[in-house]
Amino acid sequence: MLARPNRPWADAANPSERPVDVADCPNRITEAGDGTQGAYDERPSLEEGEVMPLYLTRFSYTPETWDRLIKKPEDRRAAAQQYIESVGGKMHGFWYAFGDHDGYNLWEAPDNVSMAAVAVAIGAGGALSSIQTTVLLTVEETLAALEKARSVKYKPPGS
Numbered sequence: 151m152l153a154r155p156n157r158p159w160a161d162a163a164n165p166s167e168r169p170v171d172v173a174d175c176p177n178r179i180t181e182a183g184d185g186t187q188g189a190y191d192e193r194p195s196l197e198e199g200e201v202m203p204l205y206l207t208r209f210s211y212t213p214e215t216w217d218r219l220i221k222k223p224e225d226r227r228a229a230a231q232q233y234i235e236s237v238g239g240k241m242h243g244f245w246y247a248f249g250d251h252d253g254y255n256l257w258e259a260p261d262n263v264s265m266a267a268v269a270v271a272i273g274a275g276g277a278l279s280s281i282q283t284t285v286l287l288t289v290e291e292t293l294a295a296l297e298k299a300r301s302v303k304y305k306p307p308g309s
Contacts, residue, residue: 202239202258204286205265208251215277230255233272237264251280 231241239259259265
C-alpha cells in the first residue's frame with residue numbers, strides 16, 4: 151500500500167466541506183528554504199522520483215440516466231471511488247456542472263492502463279453519452295517536455 155500524505159482537502163466526505171486553503175492543495179508553488187521559488191507535488195511516489203499520474207474525466211449522462219436519477223436520486227461519488235480504488239488509484243473529486251459536460255472527476259491512477267480500464271468499464275455501462283479522460287501533466291513534466299522538444303527535428307508536411 152502506498153503511503154499517503156495528510157491531505158484534508160482530498161479526504162472530506164462532502165466536497166463543499168473541503169477547506170479552501172491553498173496550503174493544502176497539490177502542486178502548489180512554495181518558497182524554498184533558500185528563499186527562491188520552489189515547487190512540490192504531494193502525490194504519492196510509486197518508485198523513487200515517480201508519482202501517480204492525475205487524470206481529469208469529463209462525462210455526460212444519457213437522458214435515460216438523468217430520468218432514473220430524477221426518479222431515484224443517488225450520490226455517485228462512492229461508486230466512482232470504488233471503481234478507481236479497484237485499480238490502486240484514488241478519487242480526488244467529483245463534480246456536476248453546467249455546460250458541455252454533466253460532470254467531472256479528478257483522480258490518480260498507477261498508470262494509463264489502469265485509468266483506461268476504469269474509463270472503459272464505466273463507458274461500457276451504458277449510463278453515459280460521452281466520457282473523455284485527459285492525463286494531466288505537472289508543471290515540471292511540461293518543462294521537461296519543452297526541454298526534450300528542442301531535440302525533435304519536426305518538419306511540416308510538404309516542406
